[in-house]
Amino acid sequence: MAKPRPISGFLELLPEQKLAEDRLISAIREVYELHGFLPIETPAVELVSTLASKGVVDREIYVVKRLHADEEEEADLGLHFDLTVPFARYVAQHFSKLHLPFKRYQLQKVWRGERPQKGRFREFYQFDIDIIAREDLPIACDAEIINMLLKAFEVIKAGSFSMLLNSRKVLYGAYEACGVAAEAMKATIIAVDKLSKIGAEGVGKELIEGVGLLPDVADRILNISSAKCSLGELEAWGFRSGVGSALFQEGLRELESIGRLIRPELRSHCMFDMSLARGLDYYTGVVFEVKLTEHPEFGTVASGGRYDDLASQFINQKLPGVGGSIGLTRLIDLLLSKGKVETNKRSTADALISVLSEEQRSECNQVAEVLRSLGIGCDVYYKSPKLGKQIDYAAQLGMRYVLFLSPEGGKIEVKDLQTKQQSVVEDLAKWCASVKSQK
């Protein structure tokens, strides 16, 4: 008999931590639902052929197979590694039954067979939102996704945060003007995306030795990549940059339009950053990522962007979309490690109904049902030991109130463990209402 140990890369929370995660989830979900986004959920598995269809690095995929499968039985199912591929497959599969524009949210775990490290998990929650439409999707949708993510980070109170934005059009246009050929574009983007990790020198080296750019082209790229400004200053920066490319100008105009549609009170979180490229290759317009200002070492906690074509590998429809994803597990792990979420409440109940004797239990249960019907969670102590023991239990679990029923029946008293006051409950309904109003 060996005491079980955690499996590396799989986060498991204590109940009070899970309560905190659930509050985080509820807060984000409320933002999404207030915007009319619809929930979907896909199976944990997809066909391996579906997962591999976007040219992803497939060594990260976990395949699943019956333990006692026959030798020749092929493992054709794999756990999804993100929610974008399943979403694309879902849209294609159910296309005739969906209403466009389709605005969905999706909260599920994803799995990657990567080497675990600080802040990187093998199993983690992603909380995605996307809008897709047929043929064309206005820039207002990019702004809506961005507003929703910003709002989500406001309501979860994770401390100060910033969203860096850029556009693939601005990047392509600028790189082209720097002298990068079309066929070297993706490799250039992937190299520049490493700026925050390996620095300018490292990226410069990779641009020259890896991508094969000329040293002065690499220099120009590194130079323009250091540009940062608010979205309101973009026009002036674009003019100063001297880049004439039409694509570059179009990208800037789109970013400015998005900037104007970001709600004024959220704009200060946003910053254009020319070094932001995002490694994934399906983005075609705006790209963005969110970092917690006080904890840059934890990296990106949300990201997303615009893509021209969601599901062409599955369906003969052009479906442009824009979406974003919050890395929820990384976020809760960070917030827990920094003590930024409350974990004192270790119960879903506000009150404990103490039980003085087993004869009293049915009456206690009745009182508990009255409280519950009025929306107050309560626990009835499972045995009937000395009162002190029952009060300790309530205190340990962070319940605020302990109720006592007089043995003669009828009278209820309550002890408030916060104020240490004890008083008679004259009117149970009124008392419940006052507890509820204080929550």
Added chain:
Amino acid sequence: MAKPRPISGFLELLPEQKLAEDRLISAIREVYELHGFLPIETPAVELVSTLASKGVVDREIYVVKRLHADEEEEADLGLHFDLTVPFARYVAQHFSKLHLPFKRYQLQKVWRGERPQKGRFREFYQFDIDIIAREDLPIACDAEIINMLLKAFEVIKAGSFSMLLNSRKVLYGAYEACGVAAEAMKATIIAVDKLSKIGAEGVGKELIEGVGLLPDVADRILNISSAKCSLGELEAWGFRSGVGSALFQEGLRELESIGRLIRPELRSHCMFDMSLARGLDYYTGVVFEVKLTEHPEFGTVASGGRYDDLASQFINQKLPGVGGSIGLTRLIDLLLSKGKVETNKRSTADALISVLSEEQRSECNQVAEVLRSLGIGCDVYYKSPKLGKQIDYAAQLGMRYVLFLSPEGGKIEVKDLQTKQQSVVEDLAKWCASVKSQK
């Protein structure tokens, strides 16, 4: 490019169906939280050695392995096939940080590599509740779990339902009195558990040929297995049965105690049924299952029971517990197929803010934010085509209201798609309050 098809045994819902499932989940969760139960969540995977430790039929386990794992890399992780084994492992692993009695709920998907059939899935949600304590757990806890499950079935409005109850003690005691030897007890229980599937004749054959009982012993078992009565009639039935076994009497007394603690308004759903045995071998006291009265063909939608020892394979502690599990996926599949859940609402928004021109969009967004801050979900139309098209979108998604902002600004009108009335909104806050109160 082939249109993706569903993977057999993996249920995938349309958004409006997922909304219905989420309502079901919320309703059940609310019941559990009002009783002070705490959420936990375990990884989707456990060590295969953990999963196989209870002597389960391990051919149902799905193992996971990296797609590009080396040949010799052993698949040591498997997807959990229920939430009981992970719960036992969780309790053992975090024992020093948990407060006993520990009351937890757990809603997660589980996976079984079984052949899919009607109502049986390879991936499905289980919604579990359990109470565990150290050394001894009073019968009041059995009653609490049963009350909670009955309450859950009441609030989800799945139609009429019944809970069949029995006790392993009653079963063992009665079978012993019928002449079954201790070593044949488990096999006898497993055989009797098939009564509803293969009938008395089939079970009789299995008891004689499979278990090796004498024909008259098998007859006595079949005879006593037909007993059914309310929990209040148990004492009388026990007396009539003539079984003298102390264990049998103890089991009956426990069932009667549970019966007295079941809330009066829920008692009519409960029925003692001597044919109920439950196949799983770790139960030691009360066992129960819930069926929808109108749809017996769908089988059991919830079940559970009392066990003496949760986690002895992981920890040197005697931890008795009692728990129950709702088969949520089977339930929602059934309710959807019978049209018993509402799926007309295809949006989380109540209102659409129509957009007459792109110049108006920022103002529309502002109005939307006011509505959201007052708790009314709303969607701002993504483009600005003719009004008819926007109203169609709202109607298709089941939103009740469409708001129009006058081009001159200031004035807001609302069309109620249900009553077809159109009116001026004089006070937005008041209007939101009235919408909220009607929800």
